Structure formats: C-alpha cells, structure tokens
Amino acid sequence: MLGESVERFVAERYDFETRLRIAREGEGWSRAIWQEMAELGLLALPFAAEDGGFGGTGVETMIVMEALGRALVLEPYFSTVVLAGGALRIAGSAGQRQARVGRIAAGEHLMALAHYEPGAPRHFLAPATAAKRDGEGWRVTGRKIAVIHGASANEFVVSAATDAGTALFIVPADAGGITIAARRGYDGVPVAEVAFDSTPVGAEALLGAPGEGETILGRLFDEANAALAAEAVGIMADTVNLTTEYLKTRVQFGVPIGSFQALQHRAVDMLVQLELARSMAILAALSLGQPDEVRHRNIAAAKAQIGRSGRVIGQQAVQLHGAIGITAEYKVGHAFKRLTAIDALFGDADHHIDFLAERGGLLATA
Amino acid sequence: MELDFTETERAFRQEVRDFLAQNLPDDLRRKMIERRHLGKEDIVRWQRILNARGWATPAWPVDHGGQPWTPAQRYIFQEEMALAHAPEPLPFNVNMIGPIICRFGTDAQKRRFLARIANLDDWWCQGFSEPGAGSDLASLKTRAERDGDHYVINGQKIWTTQAQHADWMFALVRTDASGRKQEGITFLLIDMRTPGITVRPIETIDGEHDANEVFFDDVRVPVENRIGEEGKGWTYAKHLLRSERSGIARIGLSKERLIQLRRLEEELSEKGVLSPRERERLRRALAEVEVELRALELTQLRVVAADSQGHPAPAAASILKLKGTEIQQRMTELVLELAGPAGLAMPQAGIEPAEEDGWIEAAAPFYFNMRKVSIFGGSNEIQKNIIAKTVLGL
Numbered sequence: 001m002l003g004e005s006v007e008r009f010v011a012e013r014y015d016f017e018t019r020l021r022i023a024r025e026g027e028g029w030s031r032a033i034w035q036e037m038a039e040l041g042l043l044a045l046p047f048a049a050e051d052g053g054f055g056g057t058g059v060e061t062m063i064v065m066e067a068l069g070r071a072l073v074l075e076p077y078f079s080t081v082v083l084a085g086g087a088l089r090i091a092g093s094a095g096q097r098q099a100r101v102g103r104i105a106a107g108e109h110l111m112a113l114a115h116y117e118p119g120a121p122r123h124f125l126a127p128a129t130a131a132k133r134d135g136e137g138w139r140v141t142g143r144k145i146a147v148i149h150g151a152s153a154n155e156f157v158v159s160a161a162t163d164a165g166t167a168l169f170i171v172p173a174d175a176g177g178i179t180i181a182a183r184r185g186y187d188g189v190p191v192a193e194v195a196f197d198s199t200p201v202g203a204e205a206l207l208g209a210p211g212e213g214e215t216i217l218g219r220l221f222d223e224a225n226a227a228l229a230a231e232a233v234g235i236m237a238d239t240v241n242l243t244t245e246y247l248k249t250r251v252q253f254g255v256p257i258g259s260f261q262a263l264q265h266r267a268v269d270m271l272v273q274l275e276l277a278r279s280m281a282i283l284a285a286l287s288l289g290q291p292d293e294v295r296h297r298n299i300a301a302a303k304a305q306i307g308r309s310g311r312v313i314g315q316q317a318v319q320l321h322g323a324i325g326i327t328a329e330y331k332v333g334h335a336f337k338r339l340t341a342i343d344a345l346f347g348d349a350d351h352h353i354d355f356l357a358e359r360g361g362l363l364a365t366a
Numbered sequence: 367m368e369l370d371f372t373e374t375e376r377a378f379r380q381e382v383r384d385f386l387a388q389n390l391p392d393d394l395r396r397k398m399i400e401r402r403h404l405g406k407e408d409i410v411r412w413q414r415i416l417n418a419r420g421w422a423t424p425a426w427p428v429d430h431g432g433q434p435w436t437p438a439q440r441y442i443f444q445e446e447m448a449l450a451h452a453p454e455p456l457p458f459n460v461n462m463i464g465p466i467i468c469r470f471g472t473d474a475q476k477r478r479f480l481a482r483i484a485n486l487d488d489w490w491c492q493g494f495s496e497p498g499a500g501s502d503l504a505s506l507k508t509r510a511e512r513d514g515d516h517y518v519i520n521g522q523k524i525w526t527t528q529a530q531h532a533d534w535m536f537a538l539v540r541t542d543a544s545g546r547k548q549e550g551i552t553f554l555l556i557d558m559r560t561p562g563i564t565v566r567p568i569e570t571i572d573g574e575h576d577a578n579e580v581f582f583d584d585v586r587v588p589v590e591n592r593i594g595e596e597g598k599g600w601t602y603a604k605h606l607l608r609s610e611r612s613g614i615a616r617i618g619l620s621k622e623r624l625i626q627l628r629r630l631e632e633e634l635s636e637k638g639v640l641s642p643r644e645r646e647r648l649r650r651a652l653a654e655v656e657v658e659l660r661a662l663e664l665t666q667l668r669v670v671a672a673d674s675q676g677h678p679a680p681a682a683a684s685i686l687k688l689k690g691t692e693i694q695q696r697m698t699e700l701v702l703e704l705a706g707p708a709g710l711a712m713p714q715a716g717i718e719p720a721e722e723d724g725w726i727e728a729a730a731p732f733y734f735n736m737r738k739v740s741i742f743g744g745s746n747e748i749q750k751n752i753i754a755k756t757v758l759g760l
Contacts, residue, residue: 244758264754265747271757272685279664280657301657308657353657357649360628361656 002045003063009040010071016331019072019188027152028190029074031107038107043081047089051101058223058288062230062281069234072334074188076110076149082227083148083220084111087157087168090223091208091216096170100155112153114144114171114194115217123347125214129196131160131167138162138201140169141177143193146345150192151182158196159213166213169205176200187341188334221346222295225303226284228342232306233281235342236274239317239335243267246321263320270313277309297362300352307349310339371438379442386450389415398451399626400724401701401732402713403574406489406531413455413486422455423464423484430468430476431484437670441663448618449625458490458527459483461613463536466553466606470594479534479555493523493537493556493580494603501748503538504547504600508582510539510554517541517554517592519562519585525742529565529578532558536606538599553599555591562586572735573712607744611683614743615690617663623697624659627652630704630725640704648700655696662689681756684749691739691746698733705729 013036022030037043046061047053054060061082068077085104088097088111103109117128129142140160147156156171173180177197185191208216244267247258257263284302287295314336318325325332343349356362371379394408416422424443426432435443447454464483467475482488499506508521519539529535535556542550556563562585568577593602631648634640640648669682702709709729719727740746754760 244760247758247760258758258760261751264758264760265750267758267760268688268750268753271753272689275665275685276658276661276689279661279668282668283660283664301660304654304657305661353650353653356653356657357646360649361624361653362660 002060003067005040006042006064006067007070009036010067010073014071014073016072019074019334020329022074023188028184028188029076029149029152033073034075035107037075037077038105041105042077043107044101044105046081046085047097047101047105051097052105053101058226058285061223061227062285065227065230066234066237066281069231069338070238072188072235072331072338074190076112076152078224078227078231079112079149079153080104080110083113083224084153084155084157086220086223087113087207087216090219091168091212096204096207109155110149110153111155111157111170112147112150112192113220114147114150114156114158116144116146118143118145122344123351125217126166127159127161129158129160131162131169131201133163134200136203138169138203138205140171140196140199140201143195145191145193147192147194148185149190150194151180151190156194157207159217162210164209165211166217167210168207168213168216169201170207171196171199171201171205185341187338189338189341218296219292222299223288225299225346226281226288228345229277229281229284229299229302229306232310232339232342233274233278235335235339236270236277236309236313239313239332239339240267240270240274242332242335243270243317243320246324250322266316266320270316273309273312277306280305297356297359300347300355301362303347304349304352304356307343307352310343311349314339371442375436375438375442378439379446382443382446383450385419385421386446386452389419390450390452391415394453395451396721396724398453398622400719400721401626401728402724403731404453406528409453409456410486410489412453413459416455417485422486423460425461426464426484427468430480437667437674440670441667444618445621448622451622454616454618456486456489457610457613458492458536459486459488461609462492462606463490463534463555465609466536466593466602469605470553470602472590474590475555475593488533489528489531491526491529491532491535491558491580493526493535495525496522497524501745503603503744504551506538506540506551508537508539509543510541510552510587512541512589513586515589516586517552517589519554519556519582519587521582523580523582524578525568526565526578526580527576529558529580530567530575534558535580536593538603541596548600550597551599551603552596553593553602554587555593556585556587557591560585560587570735571737572731574731574735576735608683610743611687611749614739615662615666615686616694617659617666617690620659620690620693620697621663623694623701624652624656626725627697627700627704630701633722634704648704651700655693655700658689659693662686662693665689681753684744684752687743688746688749688753694739695736698729698736701725701729702733 042064044053045056049055100109131138131140140158153173155173158169158171160167177199179195181193183191247263247267248256250257280302284299287298317332318336321332324330394412397404413422423431424433424435428434467479494503496506496508510517510519535558537554537556538551539554540550541552562583564581566579567575569575570577635645666686669679672679705726708726711727713727
C-alpha cells in the first residue's frame, strides 16, 4: 500500500529527465516536489502519532527509502526526516517535538544534522566543535562539513563537546555567528560547510542531556545506515535493471552484447550482490527494534555489505554500458555516484568490518 | 522474515540442542571439529540416530516422513546442527533421491525405498556425469535399450561420489538418441549389485578416494525401477539438481567452520603462533566472510519464505550455490593459511595427532577437497549461465 503509492509517485513525478533538471536549478532540489511528498504523508511517516506523525517503523522507512533510491530523489528526506528528525525522535523533549513535527510533516520546516568536521576521523561520535556555558545558555564554536542539505535548513542539529561530554543542540540557521557555504555533492545532493563562531544558543536548545550525545548519535547513525541501506537497494535494483536492458538492446558485431558470456557473468555478479544487499537491508530495518548490541552489529554488517555490493554494482554498471556509462546525461553514472556517497557516509564498509572484527563478529548475536 | 523467535521456536531450539547434546557420539563430534574424513560407518550411525527421532528427513513431505516445520524451525534446526558439529545426513539420500521418489515415484517405489533411504539402509550414489557429459550434462550417452521387462544398460559414469559404498544408484540414461538431446533421457534406479557393474576408484588431489568411475556392461534393470515416464528424465533431473544446488550452499557447515576459525584465532594468538598483526588480519577476514554468510543465510530464508507463499524465486538455487561455495572455499583457505608449513604432512594411518592439532593435518586435504564444490552440481559458470538466462533474460 505505502510501497505502491510512493513507487507510483516517483514513477509519475520523478523520471530521470526531471531529476537532471531539478539538480541544475535553484537549490538543487524541488520545493514543489517536497510539498507533494508532504501531501502524500511521507514526511510524517516515522514520527509518533502523538506528535502528529504516523508511527511508522524501520520497515516503512525502508519502503520509502528504497523507492526514493530508485529515482535518485534529491529532496531532503534523508536529512530532515531520517537524520535530524531521528535525533528529535530519539532525544527530543515533548515540547521540542511538538514544536517541529507538525511543520516538518507539512513540508514547512527543514532541519539538517551538522556533525562531520574537517581534519576529524572519517567517522566519529565525539566532535571537536565546542559548546561553552554562557549564563543560562551556551556558545558554540567550530566548523562542520558535509552538512546534507545544510544551506536549505531552517535549523541545525549540532554536535558539540561540553564539559560533561558530547551534547546535541538545535540551532536556528539564522542565529548569530553562523556562516554557511553551499556546496554541491558529487552525488548531486547539496551539502554545506557551516561555521559557528561563538553562536549563542538558549538552554532550551539542548537535545537530551550534556554527555548523552554519543549514545544518541550511536542510535541515530544506526537508523541512518538502515535508511541508507534501503536507499542503496533501490538504486542497485534500478541499476541492475537498466544494465540488463542495455545488454539486450545494444548491438555490436551484429548481435546484442548481452549474448556474450563474459558480460552475462558480470551481470549475474551484479544480481548476486543485489540480493545479498537486499537481505541485509531487510535485516537492518528489522534490527532497529532489537537491543542495542544486536542492532548495532547487525546494522554494521548491513552497511558493510551495502558498501561492497554498491561498489561492485556501480562499477560494473558503468563498465557494461561502455562510454555511455560515464556521460553525465545518463542515469547509471549518477547511480554509481550516489552509491559511492552512501558508502562514505556513517562508516564505510571497512569501518564496519573493523568494528565487527573487534567485537568478535556477528554470530553471537544471531 | 522475523528476527524475534517466538516462545515455541525458542523451546524448539532448546529441544534440538538437548537432543544433539545427548545423542551425537563424541568420536563423531571430534572428527567433525578436526575436519577429518568420516567413514561410511560414521555417517550411517549418525543418520540412524537422527532418523529414529524423525529428523533425518525433515524437509520431506509430512506424509512421507517429513516434519511440519516452519521456515524458522528449519533454520533453527540447521543452525543447531552446525553449532553442535553434527554431520549432515547423506545428501544423495535425503536431499536428492528421496524428494524425487516422494514427488515422482510410484506407490510401490515409495513403499520399497523411502524408509530405507531415510534410515540409510541403502546408500545411494548419483550416476549423472559422464566422460563426455560434464557441464553439458544433457549430452550423456550411456544407453538403455528395452528388452522385455528390462532395460539393458551400456556405458560409463564418472565422478560418482562414494559409489564404492553405494547399494543403489539413481542414473540418467539415454533411451532415445533421435531428438533433442534433453529428450530421450530416462531416470532409472539401479541396484549396484547387478551383474555387469564395475566400480573403479579415482584418487583425488586431497589424497582421498571419494570419486569413482562406474562401468555398465549389459546391466539389466527392471522397468519398474524407472522414475516417471520414459524419455522425461531430464525434467526429473532438473528438480533434483535444483534441490542439490540449494543443499550445496551448506550454510550450516560454513557457520560451524566460522566458529572453529574464531576458536583457532583465539588459541593460536594465546600460544603466540599468530602475531598481533596476523590476528588482526584474520579477524578482519572472518568479519568479511561472516557478513557475506549472514547475507546469504537471509537470502536463503527469503527464498524459503517466498517459496512457502507460492512465489518460487527463479534460479534462487543457483544464486545460493554460487555464493555458498565461494564462502566455503574462502573458509578452507583461511584454515590452510593458519596451518602453514605444519600442514604439509598428510594424515597417515596409525599416526594419531594430538587432539588440539587434529585440524592441522586436515587443513590441506580439506582445502584441496573443497575445490570440487565450485565444479560439481553444475559448475559455478553454468550457474551464472542459468541465472543470466532465467532471471536476467539474457
């Protein structure tokens, strides 16, 4: 039901030509499309009913993200609903949630997570950005990078170090001392660099307690990775399809190139990687309700598989398409780039393999 | 697919675990852990213990001796068997000919064979491959000519695993050479004691004798031993090959191997055999292979679930075989690397290694032995051809 409606939406409203046009114009995504997503109820989906949402679980998010992945949707679903929205769901007070969920659901309010920093490890929980007490409130100083949809956000969820440990703050984008530089991600998704220079933040901005930040982020990154895994599966499924169709229609030496066994076997390698990835994306979605340790290990394994599968499928899709695969007006190259970006976010395959290696693997949790 | 097991399923897991703890003989467990060769007597003994409990043939139809298990219960059973280091029942009997007789056999054939197959009273072997019919199995030439109530068989099979133990063979023979090569193939059950059958051993690179050549010289097989119709053998064979391929994924075996590798990683690090850097590398390698194994296991569960809802996934067995065998081979590589030069000496009759070193001399034979898994059951390249054709439409 949900799957059908979101799939119909992207099929009817988000063909690849539209996506190319949206990427070139304005903010790099479409507020009109965003409104339509709001009207479909997609933006309210994972929020609790009492806050004005639909109480969707990881499975519903998986269904939506997979469909958005197929169409390489550029709108800020992941940044606002999954990431910053996830921080609200995990740690927000009733007041903080009620002040925002309705407006997020209506498509009126955008939020972005400002966590990554220059010169930091590729993936971390404890930021260098600092929050110092200032009377009742705080002052935040530091530089954030790779803030997804950061230039469009009304508010940031900012991770910062306090005396009591890592904390998260909700900071309005127009607060003092903030400089925002919009950048285009190689995957087409807008990112921003956001600098905070003694930015004043009220006491009510604190999301959770000081010192709880790493716990919240740990949970949030699991949710983010489960969502990215589903998005990646949508992209991979579409890419395997496109590639197979191309092999059937592209004629060289007087025959469709799909009649060549060397190419057939590569296409099969892609399909096998897709099936393994799909299994792990389902595991990730179902694991969100599991105890911390099980959830964390399962999602690490899922993200590792997604990274490995995404690389095989992205590279092979480009290779099997030949030169058309590296042209900017063709979809496969963009799918390849988004798969590459997904691996880089919230721990790449190597990061998660290292984590599992240190913990003695998965089996104990099975 | 559910991650949380129900109360009933948890109780079932405990029941399986208790049964295996009480009934799996210690000497068999040790041989399994050390990856040493199991003899015929070992396999027969264990299958009869399982069969007495009704668990040798759980996947068969319930009215033919199967269990009414849910996919989750089958998964639990497979996992507990692996964790207990229990040998699997003989695949030729349980995964191959048994299901074929259940599905395509006559009532007389069912009465005559099924109970004996389950109890391993009869050891079955598979007479499919021939010298000129490997990947191109349908080009097989072993002839069967009708003579009254009998077929008279002449020809040769090869790579017949454990034919030296076998009481019976299920075989593909050619009854008609005039049409397409897939037509004119007939599926026969052949008593290995029939005059005119000669079994010759083939020694393989692991130093074992598992493979054989089987020669047929005017071997008379009663027509009542035919499965289904004459000339339709290829249809039945395809069913059997699918089931064989799913079985070849052997996810339980790989899980058990992973547990053993983790144990070795710990022991060898404590003894200083593995340097910290080697240990780290091994741990990463194990995490890599475990992620793939988990992904494959869940894929198998998805296939089973789709199947039980009446949506069989095309070529799923080929995908499972392909990836499952890659994982098995990767595991044997890791064990071989751990053994190092200590693994050079082959096992030798009369020399019993210390208990904790049993795995070392088994490492190389197992590594060499397992090269077969990407070749048999339809080579992995043939599986890719099947997937390309049936799933991708290429």
